[in-house]
Every structure is written in C-alpha cells, then in structure tokens.
Amino acid sequence: MSGTSSAAKSMNLTLHVWRQAAAHAPGGIVDYPANDISPDMSFLEMLDVVNERLTEGGQEPIAFDHDCREGICGSCGVMINGAAHGPMKATTACQLHMRSFSDGDEIWIEPWRAKAFPVVKDLIVNRSAFDRIIQAGGYISAPTGTPQDANALPIRKPDADLAMDNAACIGCGACVAACPNASASLFTAAKITHLAVLPQGQPERSTRARSMVETMDLEGFGGCTLFGECQVACPKEISIDAIMQMNRDYIMASATKVELGEWAGSA
Amino acid sequence: MTITLDAKIPAGPLAGKWDKHQFDMKLVNPVNKRKFHLIVVGSGLAGASAAATLSELGYNVSCFCYQDSPRRAHSIAAQGGINAAKNYRNDGDSVQRLFYDTIKGGDFRAREANVYRLAQVSVDIIDQCVAQGVPFAREYGGLLANRSFGGAQVSRTFYARGQTGQQLLIGAYQALEKEIAGGGVTMYERHEMLELVLVDGKARGIVVRDMVSGEIESHTADAVILATGGYGNVFYLSTNAKGCNVTATWRAHKKGAAFANPCFTQIHPTCIPVAGGYQSKLTLMSESLRNDGRVWVPKRAEDSTKEPSQIAEEDRDYYLERKYPSYGNLSPRDIASRAAKEACDDGRGVGPGGLGVYLDFADAISRLGRPMIEERYGNLFEMYQRITDEDPYTRPMRIYPAVHYTMGGLWVDYNLMSSIDGLHVLGEANFSDHGANRLGASALMQGLADGYFVIPYTIGHYLASNKFEPVTTAHPAFVAANAAVEERTRRLLSINGTRTVDSFHRELGRIMWDKCGMARDAAGLQQALELIPKLREEFWRNVKVPGIGAELNQSLEKAGRVADFLEFGELMCLDALQREESCGGHFRTEYQTADGEAMRNDEQFAYVAAWEYAGEGQPPILHKEPLAFENVHLSTRSYK
Numbered sequence: 001m002s003g004t005s006s007a008a009k010s011m012n013l014t015l016h017v018w019r020q021a022a023a024h025a026p027g028g029i030v031d032y033p034a035n036d037i038s039p040d041m042s043f044l045e046m047l048d049v050v051n052e053r054l055t056e057g058g059q060e061p062i063a064f065d066h067d068c069r070e071g072i073c074g075s076c077g078v079m080i081n082g083a084a085h086g087p088m089k090a091t092t093a094c095q096l097h098m099r100s101f102s103d104g105d106e107i108w109i110e111p112w113r114a115k116a117f118p119v120v121k122d123l124i125v126n127r128s129a130f131d132r133i134i135q136a137g138g139y140i141s142a143p144t145g146t147p148q149d150a151n152a153l154p155i156r157k158p159d160a161d162l163a164m165d166n167a168a169c170i171g172c173g174a175c176v177a178a179c180p181n182a183s184a185s186l187f188t189a190a191k192i193t194h195l196a197v198l199p200q201g202q203p204e205r206s207t208r209a210r211s212m213v214e215t216m217d218l219e220g221f222g223g224c225t226l227f228g229e230c231q232v233a234c235p236k237e238i239s240i241d242a243i244m245q246m247n248r249d250y251i252m253a254s255a256t257k258v259e260l261g262e263w264a265g266s267a
Numbered sequence: 268m269t270i271t272l273d274a275k276i277p278a279g280p281l282a283g284k285w286d287k288h289q290f291d292m293k294l295v296n297p298v299n300k301r302k303f304h305l306i307v308v309g310s311g312l313a314g315a316s317a318a319a320t321l322s323e324l325g326y327n328v329s330c331f332c333y334q335d336s337p338r339r340a341h342s343i344a345a346q347g348g349i350n351a352a353k354n355y356r357n358d359g360d361s362v363q364r365l366f367y368d369t370i371k372g373g374d375f376r377a378r379e380a381n382v383y384r385l386a387q388v389s390v391d392i393i394d395q396c397v398a399q400g401v402p403f404a405r406e407y408g409g410l411l412a413n414r415s416f417g418g419a420q421v422s423r424t425f426y427a428r429g430q431t432g433q434q435l436l437i438g439a440y441q442a443l444e445k446e447i448a449g450g451g452v453t454m455y456e457r458h459e460m461l462e463l464v465l466v467d468g469k470a471r472g473i474v475v476r477d478m479v480s481g482e483i484e485s486h487t488a489d490a491v492i493l494a495t496g497g498y499g500n501v502f503y504l505s506t507n508a509k510g511c512n513v514t515a516t517w518r519a520h521k522k523g524a525a526f527a528n529p530c531f532t533q534i535h536p537t538c539i540p541v542a543g544g545y546q547s548k549l550t551l552m553s554e555s556l557r558n559d560g561r562v563w564v565p566k567r568a569e570d571s572t573k574e575p576s577q578i579a580e581e582d583r584d585y586y587l588e589r590k591y592p593s594y595g596n597l598s599p600r601d602i603a604s605r606a607a608k609e610a611c612d613d614g615r616g617v618g619p620g621g622l623g624v625y626l627d628f629a630d631a632i633s634r635l636g637r638p639m640i641e642e643r644y645g646n647l648f649e650m651y652q653r654i655t656d657e658d659p660y661t662r663p664m665r666i667y668p669a670v671h672y673t674m675g676g677l678w679v680d681y682n683l684m685s686s687i688d689g690l691h692v693l694g695e696a697n698f699s700d701h702g703a704n705r706l707g708a709s710a711l712m713q714g715l716a717d718g719y720f721v722i723p724y725t726i727g728h729y730l731a732s733n734k735f736e737p738v739t740t741a742h743p744a745f746v747a748a749n750a751a752v753e754e755r756t757r758r759l760l761s762i763n764g765t766r767t768v769d770s771f772h773r774e775l776g777r778i779m780w781d782k783c784g785m786a787r788d789a790a791g792l793q794q795a796l797e798l799i800p801k802l803r804e805e806f807w808r809n810v811k812v813p814g815i816g817a818e819l820n821q822s823l824e825k826a827g828r829v830a831d832f833l834e835f836g837e838l839m840c841l842d843a844l845q846r847e848e849s850c851g852g853h854f855r856t857e858y859q860t861a862d863g864e865a866m867r868n869d870e871q872f873a874y875v876a877a878w879e880y881a882g883e884g885q886p887p888i889l890h891k892e893p894l895a896f897e898n899v900h901l902s903t904r905s906y907k
Contacts, residue, residue: 022818040542042654048547048769055767055822060813063821065335067508069548071650072433073339088653095653120479121819124335128456131336135448139441140400144320144719146391147398151355154409163402164427167434171338200400 010036011103018110039099063122071095074170078123079110084174084233092235114182116220129219136215137208138191159197166194168236178233181222186230188216189246190238209249270879272892275680276380281898285384293731300325306488308460310337313694314494316718319442322451331455338440341508345432346553348424349711351389360421362386372418373702374851381699388720399438416707418599424708429647460515462748463522470690474748481817485740490689497673497695501832503776505670506551512828513835524685525877527678527698530843533852535671536603540623549669554707557596559631568614594906601704601852604668618665625663674701678877682725693717703851756816759826764809768825788856792844803833848872
C-alpha cells in the first residue's frame with residue numbers, strides 16, 4: 001500500500017499458449033518462458049514483453065486482440081487458466097495485473113472457444129456474430145433529426161440506472177466463452193433489457209426480442225440452461241436477471257404472433 | 268500544387284451564419300442520393316454518426332475500421348461527459364456562453380464561426396442521443412442530470428456514469444448496425460486505410476489492407492470522409508488506444524491535404540502515473556473527478572516521500588486553489604497540467620520517481636458520504652485500484668499529466684472539407700474547433716456535431732455542385748496507389764534488421780515527450796529535428812518485422828503506423844518551433860510571464876498554421892490562415 005510496489009520482486013513464469021497460424025490451420029499449445037515479469041505489469045504487458053523477446057529471437061509473436069487497454073473497448077479477452085479474462089472478478093484481461101500470479105506459476109492461455117467464434121489466428125477469434133445480433137434489432141429506430149427536447153421525456157431514475165447497468169456490456173464475448181453451452185444469452189439479453197426498460201424502446205420491443213433471439217440461435221450459439229457462468233465471467237458484472245427479461249419479452253412476442261416489422265405493442 | 272486556404276465562412280452575423288448557410292447550400296434530391304457512393308474511414312463518434320446518418324438520407328456508404336467491430340473505436344473510452352448549452356440548471360448557460368468558453372478555452376486559436384455552430388448544434392445532440400436510448404444519468408425527478416467540467420462556471424455536462432463515450436458510441440453504433448442491416452452501409456471491419464486516391468484532383472477512393480487476409484484492396488467513391496481520430500500515439504505513451512494512428516491523415520497530407528496546427532496537443536492533468544519501463548499505455552482518470560477531488564502536493568520537498576496521511580493539513584499545498592481561486596481544481600487542462608509539472612520540477616512530486624501529485628477525496632467523502640462518491644465515481648475508483656493496488660477511498664490518488672488529445676489535424680473549411688476537393692475530415696482528425704486547448708467534455712460534442720449535424724448537409728452541397736465521371740479501380744491512379752502500398756509493405760518485411768517496431772516507437776515517443784511535450788523551447792525542438800530523421804533512417808535500415816504480408820500480421824500493422832509517426836513527428840516539431848508564443852497546450856518556455864503563465868502573441872500568431880507537403884526530402888510549406896475575432900475580445904486568459 002505504500003505506492004512503491006513497483007519495487008516488488010519480479011517473477012519467472014511458464015506460459016502454455018494456443019498457437020494457430022490461421023482459421024483452418026491446425027493449432028496447438030506451445031510453451032514459452034516469461035522471466036523477469038514485474039507484478040505491476042498488466043497481463044497484456046506481460047504478453048508484450050514475451051512478444052518482444054520472440055521477435056528479437058526471430059520467432060513470430062503471439063497474436064492477440066487488444067486496443068484501449070482500459071477495460072472498455074471489449075477487444076481483449078482470452079481464457080487464462082480456464083477462466084475468461086482470468087482469475088480476478090469484474091476485470092478484463094487488459095486490467096488484470098501480474099500481481100494476481102506468483103513466481104513459478106504456469107499459465108494456460110487460450111482463445112475463446114465457441115462454434116460461433118471461429119479462431120482467426122492464435123488468440124484472436126471472429127466475434128462478428130455479435131454485430132449481426134445487434135443488426136437484428138438491438139437499436140431504437142431514431143433517424144437523425146430533431147426529436148423532442150430531451151427533458152420532455154422524464155425517465156424514473158431506477159429505470160435509467162437499470163438501463164445503464166445493462167448498456168455497460170462491452171461485447172467482449174466472455175459470457176459465451178464461459179458458458180458450457182457457448183450461449184450468447186447474456187450479451188443478447190443485456191441489449192434487450194437496456195432498451196426494454198426505457199420508454200423510447202417500447203414501440204419495437206416485441207419485434208426486437210424475437211428477432212434478436214432468433215438470430216442468436218441462427219448464428220450457432222447454444223441455448224441457455226441457466227448455469228450462471230456468464231455473470232461470473234462478465235467483466236461488467238451484468239446480472240443474469242437480464243436473461244429472465246429476455247425470455248419474458250421473447251415469449252410475449254411469440255404469443256402475440258405479430259409478424260416481424262409490425263408494431264406489437266409493449267409486452 | 269499550391270494550396271490556397273479559403274475557409275468559406277458564410278457572410279452575415281455570427282448567430283445566423285449556419286442557418287443561412289443551410290438554406291444557401293444545394294440539395295441532392297432523394298432519388299439521386301442513392302446514386303452517390305461515399306467512403307467513411309473510422310467508426311468512432313464522428314465516423315459512425317456520419318455513416319449512419321448519410322445512409323438514412325439515402326446515400327450508399329462504405330465504412331472502414333481497423334478494429335474487429337465498429338463498436339470498439341476509441342471514442343468508447345471517453346469517461347466524463349458531453350457538453351451542451353441546454354441551460355437545464357438555469358445557471359446562466361447559453362449558446363453564446365458555450366461558444367465563448369470554447370473560444371477562450373482554446374486560447375483564441377480557433378475559428379469563431381465553426382465554434383459557434385458547434386455550440387448551436389450541441390443542444391440537438393442531447394435530444395438525438397436520448398431518442399436513441401442513451402442512458403444518461405438522471406435525477407430522482409426523472410430529468411437529466413448535469414455536472415461541471417474544467418474551464419466552465421456552469422453545469423452543462425451530460426454524462427452516463429464514467430462511461431459517457433461508451434454510451435454515446437453504442438448509440439451511434441446501433442444506428443450504424445441498423446443501416447448495415449438495411450443495406451445502406453457496407454461495413455469493412457479489420458481493414459486499415461493505407462492510401463488516398465485522387466482522380467482529376469478530387470478524392471475518389473482509398474487503398475486498404477484487409478488485416479486478416481493481408482490483401483491490398485482499392486475502393487472507389489464520389490467523396491471520402493476521414494474520421495480517423497488523433498495522433499497522440501506519436502508520443503508512444505498516451506491515453507489513446509494502442510491502435511490509434513496518424514496513417515490515414517498522414518497519407519492524405521502527402522496527397523495534398525494541409526495539416527493544421529500539429530503542435531497543438533493536449534496533456535491531460537489526471538492520469539495514472541507511469542509505473543515502469545514496460546508500460547504500454549497510460550490510463551486517464553476522468554476530469555470529472557476534479558469536481559470533488561482536491562489536488563495537492565507537500566509544501567516542502569522533504570515531505571514528498573512521506574505517507575500522505577503523515578503530512579499535516581498546514582503542510583499541504585493545494586496549488587490550484589491557491590493560484591487560481593475562482594476556478595480552483597476545475598482550472599482548464601493545460602493550466603492544471605503545467606501546474607502539476609511545476610510542482611514536480613520543484614521536487615515536491617509524490618510516488619515513484621517523484622512524478623505525481625495527489626488528488627484527494629477525503630473532504631468530499633466527509634461532506635457527502637462514501638455512498639455518494641461511489642455513485643459518482645465508483646467505476647473510476649475501481650479502475651484506479653486495479654491498476655495501482657491502492658485504495659482511493661482511504662488514500663489520495665496519485666495522478667500525473669499524460670498525452671490525451673490532439674487539437675491539430677487536417678485543415679478543413681467551414682464545410683469540413685480539406686484542401687483536397689471531396690476529402691472531408693471529421694472529429695479529432697480535423698483541427699477546427701478546439702484551438703490550442705480543448706475543454707473537457709467537448710470532444711464528444713464535436714465528434715457527434717460533425718457526424719450527425721454538419722457533414723450530412725455540407726457533403727450534399729459538394730455532391731450537387733460537382734460533376735463526377737465514373738471511375739473504376741482499373742484507373743491508373745488506383746493502380747499506382749495500390750502498387751505503392753504493395754511496395755511499401757514489401758519493403759517493411761524485407762529489412763529484417765535487429766530492432767523491434769516497438770523499440771523504435773518508444774524511442775520516438777521519448778524524443779517527442781522530452782522536446783515537444785508539456786514544455787518546449789527552440790533548442791530542444793532543434794535537437795528533436797536532428798534526432799527524428801536519424802531514427803527514421805535507422806528504422807528503414809534496421810527494423811525487424813517478422814511474418815509475411817498475406818496473413819494477419821500485427822507487427823506489420825504496427826510497422827506501417829510507426830513509419831508514418833516517424834515522418835509526422837518532425838512536422839510537429841517544426842510547427843512548435845515556428846510558433847514563437849505560448850498558447851493553450853503549446854507552452855514555449857521562452858514565452859512566459861514573470862509568474863510562469865503562458866504569453867500569447869496575438870499580433871504575430873493569431874493564425875492557423877497549415878502545412879503543405881512539398882515532396883520527399885523537401886521542407887514543408889507553411890500557409891497561414893489569419894484568425895479574425897469579430898465577436899469576442901481577445902483577452903489574456905485568466906482563471907484566477
């Protein structure tokens with residue numbers, strides 16, 4: 001706690017990393033030493049150090065997705081010792097620090113595993129299925145123009161807060177990776193809930209729920225059997241309650257049997 | 268190819284310029300809109316809002332981003348909020364006041380007409396975002412909440428916890444995905460723009476690299492819009508995302524787009540200090556924290572290694588409150604950053620290396636209670652704890668300035684068109700609205716203003732005023748641009764030297780931070796101008812880029828970006844050298860008042876410095892766009 005933890009002792013680790021040259025190439029685990037690692041490094045900075053050494057040694061560095069490195073863009077995400085984003089609760093891989101590990105540790109690093117997230121290279125997967133789920137209805141149709149004044153529509157604070165809790169999703173895919181069924185229910189439900197609790201989201205609520213759920217199934221994600229692993233893995237702590245909301249809206253939308261694209265009233 | 272700078276500012280009184288211009292501009296009728304094809308590069312607030320809106324209007328749009336999804340653009344990381352002159356607090360805000368604060372905050376180095384328009388459309392942005400379902404913070408009565416930000420004495424900042432950028436970007440992203448589903452926008456993820464293509468002097472397309480297959484592709488269009496963000500990563504360490512780069516704007520510059528005010532960079536006062544040499548980026552702590560946090564260092568240098576709890580109240584120097592009593596901890600960013608640097612240069616900095624100051628919440632916690640502080644800043648406090656392993660509820664945060672935003676960018680006229688016909692530039696990538704210093708919560712405002720409310724009008728005028736011959740990628744200009752990109756890629760891969768790309772980037776960043784960072788002087792800038800070409804020469808001789816071109820190759824991606832930073836950094840230093848005054852984020856130590864404040868020189872430097880590329884090895888040509896201030900009085904900026 002003294003602010004001088006950077007002086008803490010460095011660690012020597014062994015990494016077991018999934019290497020795969022391209023989508024259809026065979027892959028496998030390769031071992032790498034990671035010596036002189038500072039506990040104040042982030043997990044991705046540790047990979048940077050390993051990659052610099054690999055490059056200097058004439059080997060190809062490990063490919064991994066990353067960008068903002070402050071836990072908000074959702075680019076990064078790997079399985080670390082079998083846990084999505086690693087051992088620390090509510091933390092993305094870029095915000096995980098090496099002080100969570102000990103000298104001598106062995107660390108297994110693998111890409112997200114799901115049929116709907118094919119591996120692109122090494123630790124990078126293709127998550128474009130998430131974008132297609134949003135395309136199916138994860139929006140409020142409000143073409144740019146001059147809508148009414150923002151304060152003409154008061155929204156109860158608890159509703160606004162619940163919308164925000166669910167809108168906090170960063171689309172990283174940890175929920176899918178953690179789920180034994182590789183279900184995208186938490187991701188889909190978070191968007192459905194964000195928009196369903198707001199008055200602006202009512203006109204399209206039923207069609208949205210039905211279309212997004214159907215697209216999720218078509219993309220090859222598994223069904224939800226309420227294991228609850230998703231909410232444990234979620235770096236933004238999105239609650240599994242969202243899935244109840246999604247199921248309610250989906251059932252109501254199906255029961256009203258209104259064709260997609262028609263206004264179905266609020267569920 | 269000599270550039271003439273015509274800002275095309277509409278005549279008439281300031282408050283009526285935009286309305287008049289909207290009426291005077293030509294329209295494209297709805298049937299004809301779908302015959303036009305537009306390219307948007309970048310999918311952050313400016314790019315996504317532009318692509319979605321243009322598609323809604325009926326244009327055919329192709330949108331490109333280097334990330335795996337448009338939702339990940341770096342606008343997402345903006346924390347604090349977005350300004351709008353709604354005056355919901357009844358505290359005296361108005362379009363005129365937001366305009367004035369922005370001009371003054373920019374140290375009188377921005378264009379009046381552009382800034383006034385920005386303040387005008389700010390109110391529409393909030394309405395638009397609420398209609399999309401952006402969950403802004405609300406009061407118990409259900410109305411929107413506001414907070415204060417630096418450089419303003421009114422509460423005009425709208426926010427969504429500490430994740431305002433994320434929520435605004437998700438709103439724009441959802442609008443964009445809707446248009447993708449509807450077929451109006453074709454999205455190209457994991458594609459990086461590497462060249463701009465001109466046909467008959469007009470921007471008619473781009474060359475991109477598919478970052479998965481490695482294929483070099485050409486795309487044609489009737490106009491090109493760049494919304495590719497800022498160049499803060501020239502410093503290596505910054506609060507930018509790792510992928511942020513200058514390549515798109517630099518390539519456009521080398522094809523004839525003037526680059527304006529590149530030396531205007533913003534150093535944000537509240538970032539987490541550097542912890543070690545392996546550091547890959549710096550993390551911002553939102554300026555909103557300065558609403559409740561008090562900034563201090565010990566009065567005596569010998570106390571700087573003590574535990575903060577061991578330093579008595581009377582031994583603390585709350586230097587912002589002392590030096591700037593009327594704005595206090597909410598002084599603008601450039602001023603707060605420089606004050607932190609002074610305190611540390613004075614030997615009173617805290618934490619490892621003495622490069623840090625305290626941001627203390629003890630008073631706010633005892634006044635408001637811990638739950639209120641958790642509600643306001645909970646996620647920021649968690650992020651701080653995760654990175655530093657220190658608890659900011661019980662121990663003051665340590666903060667230090669870091670590169671955050673770049674006010675400079677491609678020169679644009681009032682219509683957001685660059686000095687190349689048909690090349691439009693939005694958001695952080697252009698230079699237009701923030702002068703020499705950007706106020707907090709104004710970047711989100713500008714990105715969305717440009718994308719939702721400006722470009723949809725002005726590009727119609729451009730399209731309706733010009734004739735467009737059909738072009739294909741078989742045109743010699745496309746063939747040549749494509750070949751140039753292939754050759755450059757081949758060269759990077761063939762050097763096979765001994766140093767990694769990152770090692771060059773780090774060294775460049777060090778030069779830029781030391782010589783062209785928070786404080787600059789002629790001698791240091793001249794040194795940088797000798798060091799950078801040497802480093803660039805070594806890069807092209809000794810860089811090691813493993814792998815091949817026809818695959819996903821992150822080393823190759825980085826190498827291309829760093830190669831461009833190695834050219835761009837030199838222009839930044841040249842610009843800083845010619846501007847013999849201090850203004851906003853540009854502090855020349857030779858030009859300061861007796862008490863260390865920036866000394867502006869309006870007689871000689873009230874202009875936009877727009878640089879023209881003159882060819883390989885030739886010095887760039889400086890063009891000056893004089894800034895006329897007809898509605899505000901040029902005053903010495905004081906926050907005392």
